[in-house]
Amino acid sequence: MFEGLMDRLLGILSRGTEPLRVWYRYFFPLSVAIIVGHRTNLRKNNLADTETDPPKREAPKGFDIIGWRTADGSFNDLGNPWMGSAGTRFGRNLPLAETFAETGDELMTPSPRLISKELMARKEFVPVPHLNVLAAAWIQFMVHDWLSHGPNDRSVLHDIPLPEGDDWPGGKMQIPRSAPAEGQHEGRPTAYTNVETHWWDASQLYGSGEEKIKRVRSEPGGTSVLQDGKLWLDEAGLLPIDGQAKINANDPATQELSGVNGNWWIGLSVLHTLFAREHNAIVDRLKIDHPTECSEWLFQKARLVNSALLAKIHTVEWTPALMDSPAGRLAMRGNYWGLMGEQYAKTFGRASDSEVISGIPGSPQAHHGTPFAMTEEFAASYRLHSLLPDDFVFRSFKDDSVLQVADLAAVSGPHARGIYDKSSFNDVVYSLATENPGALVLHNFPNALRMLNKKAEQGIFMDLAAIDILRDRERGIPRYQAFRRLIGAKAPKRFADITSNRQWQQELKEIYGTVDKVDLLIGTLAEMNSKRGAPPRFGFSDTVFRIFVLMASRRLKSDRFFTDDFRPEVYTRAGFDWVTDNGLKDVIKRHCPELAIAFGDTRNPFFPWSRQKR
Secondary structure, eight states: OOOHHHHHHHHHHHHTTTTSSSGGGSSHHHHHHHHHHHHHHHHSSOOOOOOSSOOOOOOOOOOOOOOOOTSSSSSSSSSTTTTTTOOBBBBBBOGGGGGOOHHHHHSSSOOHHHIIIIIIIIOOOOBBOOOHHHHHHHHHHHHHHOOOOSSSSEEEEEEEEEOOOOGGGGGGEEEOOOOOOOSTTSSSSOOOOSOOOSSSOOOHOSSSSSHHHHHTOOOTSSSSSTTTTOOOOTTEEEEEOOOTTTTTTSSOOOOOOSSSSSSHHHHHHHHHHHHHHHHHHHHHHHHHHOOOOOOHHHHHHHHHHHHHHHHIIIIIHHHHHHOOSSHHHHHHHHHHHOTTTHHHHHHHHHSSSSSHHOSTTTTTTOOTSSOOBBBBBHHHHTTGGSSOSSEEEETTTTTTTEEEEETTGGGGGGGGGGGGTTSSSHHEEEEEETTBBBBBSOOOTTTGTTTTEEEEEEEEEEOHHHHHHHHHHHTTTTHHHHHHHHHSSSOOSSHHOOSSSHHHHHHHHHHSSGGGGGHHHHHHTTTSSSSTTHHHHHHHEEEEHHHHHHHHHHHHTTTTGGTTTTTTTHHHHHHHHHHOOOOOOHHHHOGGGGGGHHHTSSSSSOOOOOOOOO
């Protein structure tokens, strides 16, 4: 009753203050209250279900659906076993009537390639000084857990208009359309299917189906899973090679194997390797207290613990690093620990069922009236390619000497594994942790990704910047002005309301003509230079932050294993303590102990580490 009243009052506060000034321009306690009010209003107004005929799911035989996460994400919600499972639809954060796809001339106006060239192409690398490249790798690592639209529909190709004088290979750019979900209904906007589980269940490590889980648990070429509950790593502690991922029949396979290994680069390789090692360390710890348990029990419990640790690190370390203001840190850490804080929780446990008082983990599960799903708007908010630098300098963790220099192409896909030939795993971690990622602003999209050599022997290239623009329009993401209005944020009326940069204002006017045509992605990049859109020391814009406020909480609050079943009886006492007592620094110390001197007393492991010059 009290919490419901507080939610209503904070929602009123949020609506009342929004027209006057943006939340972060109020004094600290009030700004935090407004953030919570935004979340209240978004939960009420910005969750929509797209399922029309939910799939049926059968419980796996002999599987503990109460104490283990299923391979495909089913039976997380025991009353609706299909919810959040692989193969179910993306939800929406906007009313369905506002999410019809753009078509015809509207879909191509302005040309996505023109926007790529004139507004997104990197002119000069703009860094984020207070973050390291591990932060950029981490978010892709997380996104691969949460969502994937899967293969596109190549039976329908979009012809992208090329600007005059464009040097695109072959003089013609075609992009296959997104594959729609089966069972579309007339009069409703097109929906799309998530091929991964929607849950925070580390499916990027383990996979979203039994076949992939078996592969990451088996010795390469083997026919059965390892009998100790562990993931397979080679003698150097590196990931196995994916024999099914050859570029062509004549090339040796060099792509590393993991639950999700698409769009691979050295940053993903590092994080997948670290947390595969962490899984195996958790297994060793569980064996001490449970020596008679079988391999399957050890694997499933270790997965449960590892998934929760990833969620905790993201919530209390990565997100506060990206939102490094007092209000941002308190709001995001409050999702996990509540207002009572970490020390109280570790000493006394929960003080209340309230998520505000004691955090979401361990509070009652709630879906806020809508079945849980990742959303198209959330996916659109995570278009963060600009975080990637153009070049990587790999240095020795011992003395900071240069070992090798590589561009983005040379550290991506099957080439990533070759980096370890000249630089040790410790060297690579150290190098990524001492360099800065790119800022999420206009004119900072990596040019290597704007002409990505996908299948050079077939003359197939991709412009990911153009694709990012097209996908939002194609999937019914409203443009920037309408998007802000629909999430309860103040909508711009002039280009000067989007950005304070006068040159950018002029560029937007020349490309779009009117404010209402500005694409969501372009608006969020432009507003990073704005009096209303760039919270101090935030890695992303206020518009993106609004969606994060809603969905970061929802990923925890809807998940049974983070709410009702986040307890020692399910995780085991050792497993529960592992989640409570560990963070990213602990993971790195455990598996790369020589690097402890580099991050030393750095407040957050996603901030730049100390350079080890001697």
